[in-house]
Amino acid sequence: DTGVSQDPRHKITKRGQNVTFRCDPISEHNRLYWYRQTLGQGPEFLTYFQNEAQLEKSRLLSDRFSAERPKGSFSTLEIQRTEQGDSAMYLCASSPTGERNQPQHFGDGTRLSIL
Amino acid sequence: EDQVTQSPEALRLQEGESSSLNCSYTVSGLRGLFWYRQDPGKGPEFLFTLYSAGEEKEKERLKATLTKKESFLHITAPKPEDSATYLCAVQAWRASYNFNKFYFGSGTKLNVKP
Numbered sequence: 001d002t003g004v005s006q007d008p009r010h011k012i013t014k015r016g017q018n019v020t021f022r023c024d025p026i027s028e029h030n031r032l033y034w035y036r037q038t039l040g041q042g043p044e045f046l047t048y049f050q051n052e053a054q055l056e057k058s059r060l061l062s063d064r065f066s067a068e069r070p071k072g073s074f075s076t077l078e079i080q081r082t083e084q085g086d087s088a089m090y091l092c093a094s095s096p097t098g099e100r101n102q103p104q105h106f107g108d109g110t111r112l113s114i115l
Numbered sequence: 116e117d118q119v120t121q122s123p124e125a126l127r128l129q130e131g132e133s134s135s136l137n138c139s140y141t142v143s144g145l146r147g148l149f150w151y152r153q154d155p156g157k158g159p160e161f162l163f164t165l166y167s168a169g170e171e172k173e174k175e176r177l178k179a180t181l182t183k184k185e186s187f188l189h190i191t192a193p194k195p196e197d198s199a200t201y202l203c204a205v206q207a208w209r210a211s212y213n214f215n216k217f218y219f220g221s222g223t224k225l226n227v228k229p
Contacts, residue, residue: 022168027141040222041221042119042121042202042220042221042222043202043217043219044219045216045217045218056216062155083126091156091158099135100173100205101147101164101166103149103161103164103214104149104161104217105161106151106159106160106161108158109158109160111156
């Protein structure tokens with residue numbers, strides 16, 4: 001049983017550079033979520049996909065952030081012109097649809113450090 | 116405003132010393148409450164789902180309970196390997212797009228000393 005996979009695990013970049021993260025959800029899950037987590041805090045919701053459609057975006061997701069899920073499988077999260085405040089762990093989660101609300105299953109995240 | 120509060124922020128226990136973690140919430144349209152465990156450098160790992168007041172779930176030394184306003188995670192005779200951050204999340208219904216949104220608390224960092 002393969003879980004949610006995220007790549008890379010760590011990314012160090014200079015301020016102003018663009019970065020892109022990838023998430024491969026559990027194969028039969030059609031719902032995919034991105035979260036951001038800073039030290040000592042719980043995950044904060046960023047955006048949600050159902051299949052290839054991006055259906056909800058948090059106000060945390062500024063214009064510098066964009067997410068895609070082109071074929072309803074893997075997803076990418078891009079941050080343009082990175083800033084110091086973007087340093088965080090970026091988590092991806094997926095869940096299936098079902099009669100009762102399903103838990104979200106998380107990957108191990110991409111830790112982003114902005115120099 | 117939807118809010119999830121966990122207490123205490125940190126908890127140090129001796130091995131075998133039982134205790135409880137608290138998760139209180141103010142969320143409209145609650146659909147479920149979830150407990151996760153998170154180890155350093157890892158993503159949250161799902162533990163339990165609770166859907167209605169009075170419900171209880173157990174797994175090894177952990178037992179989760181739910182009331183209308185809060186949930187407790189009871190840890191009985193903990194071991195050092197239970198050391199982790201325990202996160203609570205509430206799932207609230209958003210009618211648009213058939214979307215259940217998760218709100219996480221800040222977690223309780225548990226340290227169990229041998």
